Amino acid sequence: MSEGARKDRGATSIEVAGMLPILLVVILFLGHAVGVVAGVDATTHAAREAARAASQGNSPTAAAQSAVPSWMRLDGVGVQSCADACVEVRASVPIGIPGVVTVTHLQITRQATFARQD
Numbered sequence: 001m002s003e004g005a006r007k008d009r010g011a012t013s014i015e016v017a018g019m020l021p022i023l024l025v026v027i028l029f030l031g032h033a034v035g036v037v038a039g040v041d042a043t044t045h046a047a048r049e050a051a052r053a054a055s056q057g058n059s060p061t062a063a064a065q066s067a068v069p070s071w072m073r074l075d076g077v078g079v080q081s082c083a084d085a086c087v088e089v090r091a092s093v094p095i096g097i098p099g100v101v102t103v104t105h106l107q108i109t110r111q112a113t114f115a116r117q118d
Contacts, residue, residue: 032095039093040108042069047089047112050077054085055114064089071098075107085114 046067053063061077064087068074073092080086089112092105 028097036093036106036108038069039072039091039106040110042067042072043089043091043108043110044112046074046091047087047110048114050087050089051085051112051114054079054087055116060085060087073105080111082113084116087112 046064049067050060050064054060060079064077065074068091071094073094075090075092077090078088080088088109090107090109092107094102094105096103
């Protein structure tokens with residue numbers, strides 16, 4: 001084995017070990033980004049379901065609760081005054097390591113309006 005080959009021996013292992021924490025942080029960040037996008041979509045769906053329920057004279061809170069996935073938290077449903085059924089849904093997406101630790105929650109608010117069905 002040449003002198004230069006001996007000096008470089010193990011360098012790849014050290015480089016991989018150095019990049020591993022960065023790779024894990026990037027994967028965690030991307031996972032949270034996907035979770036937030038899914039949370040926005042779920043909250044929008046919950047607001048529409050709550051507005052539909054309010055337009056039919058049913059409980060908007062129960063409709064929103066059933067539309068929010070179990071990994072999210074429903075923070076509140078507000079019925080607003082308007083000519084139709086207007087609601088505002090607030091839900092939270094957990095930020096942290098799923099199943100291990102939740103550092104904080106990112107609150108998402110969405111509004112929806114449905115024509116009253118009288």
